[in-house]
Amino acid sequence: MTSEVPYKINVSAEQLALLKAKLELAVMPDELEDVGWDYGAPLDDITRLTKHWKSDFDWRKHETAFNNALPQFTRDIEVEGHGKLNIHYVHQQSDVQGAIPLLFVHGWPGSVLEVLKVLPLLTKKSSAMPSFHVVAYSLPGFGFSEGARKKGFGVQKMAEVGHKLMLALGYDQYVVQGGDWGFWITQRIASDYGVKHCMAWHTNMPCPDFTRTKVTSLPVSEEEQPGLQRTLEIDRTGRAYGSIQETKPQTIGYALADSPVGLLAWIYEKLVAWADAYPWTDDEVLTWVSMYWFSRAGPAASVRIYRESVYPTREIPPDPAHAPSIPMGMSSFPGDIYAYPKSWKHTLGNVVFEAEHKSGGHFAAYERPQTLVGDLQAMFGKGGPAYAVVLGKDGY
Numbered sequence: 562m563t564s565e566v567p568y569k570i571n572v573s574a575e576q577l578a579l580l581k582a583k584l585e586l587a588v589m590p591d592e593l594e595d596v597g598w599d600y601g602a603p604l605d606d607i608t609r610l611t612k613h614w615k616s617d618f619d620w621r622k623h624e625t626a627f628n629n630a631l632p633q634f635t636r637d638i639e640v641e642g643h644g645k646l647n648i649h650y651v652h653q654q655s656d657v658q659g660a661i662p663l664l665f666v667h668g669w670p671g672s673v674l675e676v677l678k679v680l681p682l683l684t685k686k687s688s689a690m691p692s693f694h695v696v697a698y699s700l701p702g703f704g705f706s707e708g709a710r711k712k713g714f715g716v717q718k719m720a721e722v723g724h725k726l727m728l729a730l731g732y733d734q735y736v737v738q739g740g741d742w743g744f745w746i747t748q749r750i751a752s753d754y755g756v757k758h759c760m761a762w763h764t765n766m767p768c769p770d771f772t773r774t775k776v777t778s779l780p781v782s783e784e785e786q787p788g789l790q791r792t793l794e795i796d797r798t799g800r801a802y803g804s805i806q807e808t809k810p811q812t813i814g815y816a817l818a819d820s821p822v823g824l825l826a827w828i829y830e831k832l833v834a835w836a837d838a839y840p841w842t843d844d845e846v847l848t849w850v851s852m853y854w855f856s857r858a859g860p861a862a863s864v865r866i867y868r869e870s871v872y873p874t875r876e877i878p879p880d881p882a883h884a885p886s887i888p889m890g891m892s893s894f895p896g897d898i899y900a901y902p903k904s905w906k907h908t909l910g911n912v913v914f915e916a917e918h919k920s921g922g923h924f925a926a927y928e929r930p931q932t933l934v935g936d937l938q939a940m941f942g943k944g945g946p947a948y949a950v951v952l953g954k955d956g957y
Contacts, residue, residue, distance in 0.1 A: 649705035650698035662732035668741020678930035691956025708858030715869035720749035751885035770878035788900030806867035814861025837896025837922035890914035896922030913946035
């Protein structure tokens with residue numbers, strides 16, 4: 562592993578010109594009458610967003626804002642069987658000497674920008690709440706991290722990168738937090754590196770294994786039935802994207818890499834459908850999508866994690882026999898795509914903290930940053946079930 566190199570996002574003028582040229586040539590499909598969202602992203606929405614992206618959206622403004630708000634770096638990480646990968650990450654240290662090292666892990670269709678709102682809250686110095694040293698890495702193939710060059714880079718390898726990054730930064734013991742793919746990756750970190758290095762884990766997308774165990778025989782309360790039914794309905798009507806990405810990612814990759822409008826529609830649908838009525842602005846949507854369009858490895862690289870984590874060896878869900886033993890915390894938001902019964906979620910490991918919220922969706926760090934940070938502070942703060950779990954670090 563090499564030393565870290567300071568990094569600033571700096572999309573080239575040529576990339577910006579190419580994007581505008583492609584948007585100028587965009588051809589929209591027709592749309593049936595009165596279908597709303599039933600058939601996917603509405604034509605009116607995509608037409609409006611495309612026009613804004615082409616004519617009014619100021620990438621440079623957002624690029625500068627991110628560079629000012631996020632202390633970014635790159636570093637080479639040696640990955641077993643894959644050689645060195647250059648990894649992009651955010652690293653913000655707290656002014657508190659005993660702050661708790663925390664690795665934040667994003668998912669798809671998110672990016673490292675999901676840490677933007679929680680970063681100042683987590684690193685804040687307070688006599689009443691614990692503070693954290695925060696590391697958030699762009700997963701290989703996402704954002705400005707280098708992508709894998711050969712097959713087999715699934716959850717386990719993503720976890721290896723995160724763990725080795727924390728060690729390289731001098732954090733021999735740390736805690737982790739993640740949602741979406743961040744759930745599976747932090748779960749793997751907790752399993753592979755728990756007790757000695759990873760001391761506790763927290764997720765905002767607790768997703769119990771109901772394919773390898775008898776979890777579905779566990780009780781479901783009357784209050785939990787609507788959430789479970791919604792989860793099953795989303796799985797039935799909104800999971801086709803996952804089936805494509807975990808079977809033929811190269812095929813969809815051509816559309817994502819060549820057509821900014823195709824990429825926009827592919828991601829926008831999920832931003833709206835998976836959030837809990839979050840009031841997305843057009844600039845926010847286009848910023849999220851631009852992070853994929855301008856990504857170092859290209860948009861197609863990001864979807865390969867779906868296939869790599871299920872073929873040829875299924876890494877998700879993991880073997881229940883290897884459930885992490887370290888303390889686990891979970892925060893559940895009703896608008897998320899998964900809303901499983903509490904008894905099912907308790908099969909995930911050594912649950913010491915849980916919070917059920919009244920609002921919020923899949924992108925908790927972005928939709929409800931104060932709520933998510935409050936849960937972490939409660940879990941790791943004085944009187945919390947994971948207080949001082951990192952040896953010598955209490956966050957105060």
